[in-house]
Amino acid sequence: MARDEAYGRVEARIREARKRGATTLDLSSMGFSELPESAGQLAGIQSLYLFGNQLTSLPEWLGQLTTLQELYLAFNQLTSLPESLGQLTGLKNLHLSSNQLTSLPESLGQLTGLKKLHLSSNQLTSLPESFGQLTGLEGVSEVPFRHAKMPCMGYPSDVSDAEWEVIAPLLAAAKPGGRPRTTSLRDVVNAIFYVNRGGVAWRMLPRDFPAYQTTYRYFRAWSKDGTWEKVHEALRDRVRQKEGREVSPSAAIIDSQSAKTTEKGAPEGTTRARKSKGASAISSSTR
Secondary structure (H helix, E strand, C coil): CHHHHHHHHHHHHHHHHHHHCCCEEECCCCCCCCCCHHHHHCCCCCEEECCCCCCCCCCHHHHHCCCCCEEECCCCCCCCCCHHHHHCCCCCEEECCCCCCCCCCHHHHHCCCCCEEECCCCCCCCCCHHHHHCCCCCCCCCCCCCCCCCCCCCCCCCCCHHHHHHHHHHCCCCCCCCCCCCCCHHHHHHHHHHHHHHCCCHHHCCCCCCCHHHHHHHHHHHHHCCHHHHHHHHHHHHHHHHCCCCCCCCCCCCCHHHHHCCCCCCCHHHHHHCCCHHHHHHHHHCC
16 A cells, blocks of 8 residues: 555656656655656656665666656665666766666666766676776776775765855864874765755765765764854855845744754754754755
């Protein structure tokens, strides 16, 4: 029954997207195991978010979505991909982290416009020969196999360059006299936003982020020392200036209902942080 309800909700969202002519469709974390065939009629769709479901396979008609530029499939149970994937020649971002893939189709090499490819936390032991045709890939210096680490390449929740210019000066420098810092703070911030956006557990962070223990340690420290509050205020001021408004708002409204409740599925550290205005508002301020 629960599966039928999930499928019905997905169908309803697809119908609404078709009616509006939407270019983006978010079906993340809806609990379905099969992509409805009606999704193949999403003319003009450019970004499709399917991460955090129970998909074990994808239909061949996926290749009909020729306008797709971004396809997010992380945190499913995929064991293989259809050959029709190669028909998505406009695809730029393909996220396949945290599945059960053991191989990739040869048609992958037809995605010559691909810029970002996430393969971490799978069971790959080899790649198709056509992989060498993906000469446009950015930020990939080596092929990430099981237990290997790859550089962070970008998720929808990542901060933009403009946002990072505001955030970076507010983060504490490494303490003098200790070991040199080896962790990228921008990767840490992106990892925290990923957890907040997806509502996943810290342990479920993809391997192309810093270790979840490291990420959580920074998160706790920044929550305690007021860093999140400073970041929120700086980003808020920047947005208000851009909109031609006064830097300091003249009034504020506190939603007591939002303050008392937490988003289901969010990690412990994230839900606790929402009790402070610094940590609760940082994500919304940067979107």
